[in-house]
Amino acid sequence: MGGYRRFWDPDAERFPVPTWPWKLAPAHLKTRDQLVAMGLRPHQPITGQVMWNNKKLGVRRAYLYDVALAGPPKPRSPAQIASLQAARRKRRTCPTCGEVRAYTLSTALKECTTCADGQAVAA
Numbered sequence: 001m002g003g004y005r006r007f008w009d010p011d012a013e014r015f016p017v018p019t020w021p022w023k024l025a026p027a028h029l030k031t032r033d034q035l036v037a038m039g040l041r042p043h044q045p046i047t048g049q050v051m052w053n054n055k056k057l058g059v060r061r062a063y064l065y066d067v068a069l070a071g072p073p074k075p076r077s078p079a080q081i082a083s084l085q086a087a088r089r090k091r092r093t094c095p096t097c098g099e100v101r102a103y104t105l106s107t108a109l110k111e112c113t114t115c116a117d118g119q120a121v122a123a
């Protein structure tokens with residue numbers, strides 16, 4: 001296990017925060033994804049991190065949060081909901097024809113498929 005010692009630093013002597021190899025972190029520390037899977041969200045700054053070496057992507061890290069300080073997702077205020085809805089609507093509004101589409105516009109096309117198809121035909 002080559003990466004084991006490299007990422008073993010629970011006292012944060014070499015890394016800026018306490019660090020463990022992947023899967024070797026203390027049980028009460030969870031990644032955000034693990035908290036979300038438990039129906040929780042982190043409500044505090046990171047407590048540490050896990051690091052591992054991915055053959056393709058190189059050194060990867062995930063931040064850890066103390067599960068005792070995590071809680072249920074915070075309810076969204078009406079203003080937050082309204083701005084989320086506006087943002088979603090904007091992502092469905094074609095800047096070329098101005099139509100609000102039922103789907104989110106492709107970030108590659110930057111317009112609705114009808115407009116993009118029209119361009120492709122014209123080209």
Ligand SMILES: [Zn+2]
Binds near residue numbers: 094099111112114
């Ligand atoms: Zn369009």
